[in-house]
Amino acid sequence: MADKGSKVGSNVGGAWYVDTNCINCNLCVTTAPDNFKTNDDEGFAYVFKQPANGDELAQCEEAMGSCPVEAIGNDGD
Numbered sequence: 001m002a003d004k005g006s007k008v009g010s011n012v013g014g015a016w017y018v019d020t021n022c023i024n025c026n027l028c029v030t031t032a033p034d035n036f037k038t039n040d041d042e043g044f045a046y047v048f049k050q051p052a053n054g055d056e057l058a059q060c061e062e063a064m065g066s067c068p069v070e071a072i073g074n075d076g077d
């Protein structure tokens, strides 16, 4: 379970986020490219846009379920 108290700083505001457990495996960026990006300088992924339609939401949910370290959450502010 991701921790909304440990979000990486690059996340856009909103429900979906990546926390500091991210190991930068790139899976979420591949699964939900409209919502996740990689910050290669810092070595983590982040949410650059909240899901705005059903397709994006489904991709984000798939990414959350597939993240190997459970670093994706949707209970943010």
Ligand code: SF4
Pocket (backbone or CB within 6 Å): 018, 021, 022, 023, 024, 025, 026, 027, 028, 029, 044, 045, 063, 066, 067, 068, 069, 070, 071, 072
């Ligand atoms: S799937 Fe998880 S560990 Fe991999 S880049 Fe995305 S948030 Fe990080």
